[in-house]
Amino acid sequence: MHDVVVVGAGPAGLTAGMYCARGGKSTLILGNLYGSQQSMGGLYENYPGFPEGIQGIELSERMLAQAQKYGAEYKQEMVEKVVHLGDVFRIKTESWEYQARALILATGASHRKLGVPGEDRYITRGLSYCVYCDGALFRGRTTAIVGHGNGAARAALYLSGICNKVHLLCPKDRLVAEAVYLDRLKGTSNLSSTFGVEVTEITGDDFVGGVEYRVGSTPRSVKVDGVFVEMGVAPSVGLALDLGLEMTPGGFVRVNRLNQETSMAGIFAAGDATGGRMQVATAVGAGSSAAISAMQYLDRK
Ligand SMILES: Cc1cc2nc3c(=O)[nH]c(=O)nc-3n(C[C@H](O)[C@H](O)[C@H](O)COP(=O)(O)OP(=O)(O)OC[C@H]3O[C@@H](n4cnc5c(N)ncnc54)[C@H](O)[C@@H]3O)c2cc1C
Incomplete structure (x- = not known):
């Protein structure tokens, strides 16, 4: 007792x-x-x-x-x-x-999940909810971050220092993050950001290979080695x-x-x-x- x-x-x-x-x-x-x-x-x-x-x-x-x-x-x-x-x-x-x-x-x-096909399948196979835990596994490689807030902004800063290329897929029309993070992000040359994204599927074979998404009604995809979900x-x-x-x-x-x-x-x-x-x-x-x-x-x- x-x-x-x-x-x-x-x-x-x-x-x-x-x-x-x-x-x-x-x-x-x-x-x-x-x-x-x-x-x-x-x-x-x-x-x-x-x-x-x-x-x-x-x-x-x-x-x-x-x-x-x-x-x-x-x-x-x-x-x-x-x-x-x-x-x-x-x-x-x-x-x-x-x-x-x-x-x-x-x-x-x-963490909140994305709730799209492929998400559960690729957990521990290239899909993660924690950049600080798993980011180092993607050193020199290409990753995507899905998110819109402070978590996504910090993930983008962290991964852009490790990865060759980082794709920020933002569901909103802008990042809603603290000014200090937004300022620092301006200096990252290996980060490309897309806004108004609706992720539809995480794809790959044994490991993550890409993300399928829509911007408005236009389907798009990006090839990546890892995906970090930062949806709050x-x-x-x-x-x-x-x-x-x-x-x-x-x-x-x-x-x-x-x-x-x-x-x-x-x-x-x-x-x-x-x-x-x-x-x-x-x-x-x-x-x-x-x-x-x-x-x-x-x-x-
Ligand atoms: C990526 C990220 C960045 C952040 N950055 C900042 C920041 O810069 N500044 C800031 O102030 N805050 C930040 N936060 C938020 C901050 O970390 C949280 O507000 C804070 O940790 C909340 O503390 P907590 O003790 O309520 O919960 P948590 O830190 O979530 O801890 C919850 C604990 O409960 C345990 N638990 C849950 N269910 C059970 C169960 N059934 N049985 C036993 N144990 C259980 C878990 O194992 C865990 O130990 C950030 C959060 C994240 C995810």
Whole structure:
């Protein structure tokens, strides 16, 4: 039996775990440290305290080390089910079962798929959702990025430094990204951008060979060795839905923004799963708030 189980090992969960452990509560953090958006996000330039920026993986490892320093346990296990039994939560993972008196949900978000033929077939065969994880495999080769936001802009900057040629296939009529990224993109000579794209299929043999798409009603295609999908993220809220927690109209876990309480006593939530600004800095803030509320809840009991 733990005082608190934190589900999620991104910045929200790791911060919540650190606060609870430091506050003297027996704390278990469950999730995949390296599967968080934070770990897969590459260089973070806007998280305070790191003027040169910090790689997401290093930030995750540092946050975990700080939580563990105060006694938090971490297990790289994904939670499959949570059952609410009176004042106790039973948490079933892929390999074990735990119990907790309070629960903090910090399950974040995961990539949106394109939903076109060939996408599933070529995952790990030239199609990826993480340039910082897989970009180096395409050094000196030709790649395509499908996306329209900050993620696509950063992917374009990163891949244009590695690849021979990068094709940006943008579904909107322009990139909607921070000015700092748009400025840097102006200096990339090996990047070609096409706007108003509707991708229709990822093609190839054993590995990705190309992308079929339409611009308006005109069918087009491009030959590439790899495809990176940067279509943004959707919240990971399966556990919250199973528990019957109240959700927002946008499909996020509804919380009281003053204390991160959900609609169920003893369950708190933080980070991207709850919507809002979806940044590391806001996830960290909400994680600390959820932890303080969880500790107050336990102390009242
Ligand atoms: C490519 C990219 C670039 C980004 N760039 C920036 C940036 O420059 N600045 C910025 O501030 N933000 C940036 N972000 C956004 C930022 O990374 C997220 O807002 C932040 O990581 C959200 O934190 P989180 O803890 O809510 O979720 P996440 O970081 O997504 O972590 C979620 C955690 O929950 C775990 N989890 C999910 N389901 C379960 C389950 N069933 N059981 C157990 N564990 C589970 C996952 O394994 C993971 O550990 C970027 C994101 C991406 C993808």
